Amino acid sequence: MRKPDGSRGSRGSWGAWLTYALALPLAILMIAPFLYMVVSALMSEPDSLRHPVPDNFTGALVALPFGRFLLNSLIFSLAVVAGQVLTSATAAYAFARLRFPGRDRLFLAYLCALMAPAIVLVIPRFLLIDAFGWVDSYQGLISTELVSVSGIFLLRQFFRTIPRDLEDAARLEGAGEWTIFWRVIVPLARPALATLAVLAFADQWRSFMWPLVATRSSGMQPLEVGIANLEGVYHVSWSYQMAAAVAAVIPLMVLYFVAHRYFIRGIEQTARV
Amino acid sequence: MTAFTRWRAGALVAMAAGALLPLGLAQRVRGRYERALAAREATAAAGYLTIVTPLARGGTGYDLPQLLIRARALEELPGFSGRFEIYHATAPLVRATAPPLAAATLQRLRREVAVRWTGEAALAPLLDREGWDVVGAVAARPAAGIWPLSPWSLGALLLLLVAGTQTVGAIGKPRDVWRQTVRPYGLVAVLFGVAVFADLRGAAGDATDRWLYDTRLLMQEAAARSPEIRSAPAGLSPLARGAEIVPGDSSPSTAWRRAAGGVLKAAVAVRLAPGRWVELRTPPAEAGTDVWLPVMLGLAALGPLGALLAAWSTGTAPRPRRETVAAWGFLAPSVLHLAAFSFVPLLVVLYVSVHHWSPIEPTRAFVALANYGHVVRDPVVWSALGRTLLYALYVPVSMALALGLAVMIGGRRRSGAAMSVLRALFLLPYASSVVAVALVWQWMYHPDFGLINQLLTRARLGPVNWLGDPRTALGAVMLVSVWMQLGYQLTVFLAGLRAIPQPYLDAARVDGASAWQRFWRVTFPLLSPVTLFVLVTGIIGAFQVFALVMVLTGGGPLGATDVIVSRIYRIGWELLQFGDASALALLLVAVLFGATWAQLKLLDGRVEHA
Incomplete structure (x- = not known):
């Protein structure tokens, strides 16, 4: 893509400086709230709050099952990621590679499912898990999220770019579809699967509406719902609120810094639908 | 050729399943309504006996000979369909040779004061006059036996069998011949499912009607025997658990269905005394049967689906067939999940949106587009x-x-x-x-x-x-x-x-x-x-x-x-x-x-x- 381009040398460097001059302050503005969050959290008591506040940081830590929130978030996100990667990969393989009657119509039906906004599904899904007696349980929290149509699209797009030669070779040697899927497609699609896993994990970690509806007790709430309720419990302790926010953000930040190219690739892929 | 006959046999099995499963399921569901009816009948009879049996002279318990007479008289009531055994403590009163009630069962009735099931009969506790203690029990057996098929269902079943054998015979025939036989089969299967469902719905409605008629008889008997009931019909409420008694007018003797307060009720007019009428109202059992229609249709569709599958398998080359089977295998998890957690919910949300639905209220009345009206008018x-x-x-x-x-x-x-x-x-x-x-x-x-x-x-x-x-x-x-x-x-x-x-x-x-x-x-x-x-x-x-x-x-x-x-x-x-x-x-x-x-x-x- 990059071409040798002599005439732009001087102007290019000029423009680059200008770009930095404009974009850098904006970039600092973008991360300022995060810095502010960390700074506020580290001060055990906001220095601007002059009136004496008892040090309820530790008190709140004991009162709120913070570890439990974290554990719930992890269980919820990891279970959903595992389910979504598995179901998306199999379904995407069928859509991308296999020929069967009704494929296009079925794909259209999947597309319709993608179009339904979350709020319209929240009410009946709640009634459904209520009928199963799954409200406020991991089953209820996890079961509804195990399939992601956008994940299927993402992988389908990627599978279509894999050359068919390898599959055909495997087929000639008498391998079944299942063997081809596991031995040829999945190993080749590892970057795409990782992209989906990263996006799905982030999506579940910050998912709010469904956990809010599907859980009742703090023993089942993931971090996002748990710390959203915090405000009502410890309104004064901003430092604690910021500490909670930092804790909620850190896993995502780590994920982002380790795998930010997957984030970017995922966004670019979904935008190309 | 062996594969061909195998697929044909499979289609035949599917046909049999499509015919028998709806009937079997309907039989089971009907059994459930019969048991519910028996439980209500037993409760009504127990309530009746509490009202009409005089107390023993000088004691607080019932007059035993009188209880015996009243219990036996229940059997003789003209038009009464319930069949009871009545126990005083553990001793049977109606049929003296019947086995006595197990002492442990009576103990449990004492503790729970609710209808219990003993193998084949519903046991309702018989309370003393004050309603404090359980002194015996009323046992009612649900009607047993094979459900009489309505002529409609029978006709549909015959048609289904004819169309099914035709279709299975047509597997492997040219495309247009096959199409001409499979389409009627599908139609007949739908007809059959609807007919069986209609029977089921009728049976549920019938159970409600029988309870209404029997309870009316008991109420009228009670009113005839204890005059104070006539002026205070509220005293009849132990007879009519799960129902309401409201003042009414003289009406024809058959039960009717009518919406009251946005909820459909089954009702019958009860004449307590000349010029004194009340209305006995209860939720009709058939209102809860709607969910069985899709189930029946799905089961009835097994036959045509099996035939289609068999025809497709015998008529398709092995390679595309394997690919299709593999594709559906790969898609099964997501298809099932989307059906259960996206498409069914979309239907549910449509259903809820036309009902008055609140998690804290038990009644969910159909209100058509009233909810849409509420939100559109809400500033x-x-x-x-x-x-x-x-x-x-x-x-x-x-x-x-x-x-x-x-x-x-x-x-x-x-x-x-x-x-x-x-x-x-x-x-x-x-x-x-x-x-x-x-x-x-x-x-x-x-x-x-x-x-x-x-x-x-x-x-x-x-x-x-x-x-x-x-x-x-x-x-x-x-x-x-x-x-x-x-x-x-x-x-x-x-x-x-x-x-x-x-x-x-x-x-x-x-x-x-x-x-x-x-x-x-x-x-x-x-x-x-x-x-x-x-x-x-x-x-x-x-x-x-x-x-x-x-x-x-x-x-x-x-x-x-x-x-x-x-x-x-x-x-x-x-x-x-x-x-x-x-x-x-x-x-x-x-x-x-x-x-x-x-x-x-x-x-x-x-x-x-x-």
């Missing part, structure tokens, strides 16, 4: 919609910013380390937790100690109560949204810019176009599909904003940030009006589809002209 809903539209305006604002940045960063086509760090920083808010971000901004917007107001005070612009003032709250939320979405939009625009062929821009440069002209004449038109995508998805996302608003402001102050989704949430989970919430959610879907379609149409023209 709060309209202002929430308007506010959501206003909120969505942040999308073009942040898009303009993102596009400008993208041209600045990406137009240079140098992806040095510094640039990629810049990009990563911009995407950071998008990749982080919404709730955490909302909490931080809440603190930054804090009227006294927040960072923004501290800076403003230092610049002598005075503190602003960003989230507490209805005039600024929505703007403050929009600002956070711009901050969060900027990185996402930037990433998409950068990808779009990279896809623009360099020669176009070079050609424009050679022609002497300025940077400004190059952007508007070349880059922007070529980018318009990307712009359209970002705009449409952005607006759709903006219409569904929830977590940010809920944590940042909770919809306040004074509802100034109450958007459409938070309104739906409040209607559902705070006002507990699931019917209204479902209706509004469906209206939102309609609005979103309309808006998307309009945007695509509107911008489609521009994309093509470019």
Whole structure:
């Protein structure tokens, strides 16, 4: 893509400086709230709050099952990621590679499912898990999220770019579809699967509406719902609120810094639908 | 050839299953209604005996000979369908040779004072006159035996068998012959399913009617034997558990169905004395049978589906067949999940939206479009919609910013380390937790100690109560949204810019176009599909904003940030009006589809002209 381009040398460097001059302050503005969050959290008591506040940081830590929130978030996100990667990969393989009657119509039906906004599904899904007696349980929290149509699209797009030669070779040697899927497609699609896993994990970690509806007790709430309720419990302790926010953000930040190219690739892929 | 006969045999098995399973299931369900009827009959008879049996002279218990006479007289009541055994303590009264009641069972009845099942009969506790103690029990057996098929079902069954054998015989025949036989088979299967369901519904209604008639007889008997009941029909209530007794008029003797207070009731008129009528009302059992219709249809469809599968398998080459089977195997998890957790819920939400539905009220009356009327007439809903539209305006604002940045960063086509760090920083808010971000901004917007107001005070612009003032709250939320979405939009625009062929821009440069002209004449038109995508998805996302608003402001102050989704949430989970919430959610879907379609149409023209 990059071409040798002599005439732009001087102007290019000029423009680059200008770009930095404009974009850098904006970039600092973008991360300022995060810095502010960390700074506020580290001060055990906001220095601007002059009136004496008892040090309820530790008190709140004991009162709120913070570890439990974290554990719930992890269980919820990891279970959903595992389910979504598995179901998306199999379904995407069928859509991308296999020929069967009704494929296009079925794909259209999947597309319709993608179009339904979350709020319209929240009410009946709640009634459904209520009928199963799954409200406020991991089953209820996890079961509804195990399939992601956008994940299927993402992988389908990627599978279509894999050359068919390898599959055909495997087929000639008498391998079944299942063997081809596991031995040829999945190993080749590892970057795409990782992209989906990263996006799905982030999506579940910050998912709010469904956990809010599907859980009742703090023993089942993931971090996002748990710390959203915090405000009502410890309104004064901003430092604690910021500490909670930092804790909620850190896993995502780590994920982002380790795998930010997957984030970017995922966004670019979904935008190309 | 063996495979062919195997598939044929399979189709025959499917046909048998499609005929027998609905009948078997209907038999079981009918058994359930019969048991429920027996339990209610036993309760009614126990209530009757409590009212009519005189007390023993000088004692507190019932007069035993009188109880014996009353119990036996129950059998002789003309038109009475219940068949009972009545126990005083554990001794049977009606049939002296019957085995006595197990002492342990009586003990449990004493403790629980509720209807119990002993193998084949419903046992209702017989209370003493004061209703304090259990002195015996009334056992009622449900009607047993094979369910008599209605002529309709029988006819449908015969037709089904004929059409089924024809279809199985036609497997392997030419396509048009096959089509001509399989279509009638499908139709007959539907007919059969409906007929069996109609029988079931009829049986449920019949059970309700029988209970109404029997209870009426008992009520009239009770009124004839104890005159004080005539003036105070409320005394009959132990007879009619799960039903209501309301003052009524003289009416024909058959039971009827009528909506009372928005709920369908089965009712019968009871004549307690000349000129004294009451009405006995109960929820009709057939109202709960609707769920069986899809089940019956699904089971009846097994036959035609089996035949179709067999015909397809025998008529398709092995390779495509294997591929199809494999494909459905791969798709099964997601297909089943989407059916259970997306498509069924969509039907459920439609169903709920036309019912008065609240988790704390047991009655769910059909109200047609009344819920839609509620939400459309609700000014709060309209202002929430308007506010959501206003909120969505942040999308073009942040898009303009993102596009400008993208041209600045990406137009240079140098992806040095510094640039990629810049990009990563911009995407950071998008990749982080919404709730955490909302909490931080809440603190930054804090009227006294927040960072923004501290800076403003230092610049002598005075503190602003960003989230507490209805005039600024929505703007403050929009600002956070711009901050969060900027990185996402930037990433998409950068990808779009990279896809623009360099020669176009070079050609424009050679022609002497300025940077400004190059952007508007070349880059922007070529980018318009990307712009359209970002705009449409952005607006759709903006219409569904929830977590940010809920944590940042909770919809306040004074509802100034109450958007459409938070309104739906409040209607559902705070006002507990699931019917209204479902209706509004469906209206939102309609609005979103309309808006998307309009945007695509509107911008489609521009994309093509470019």
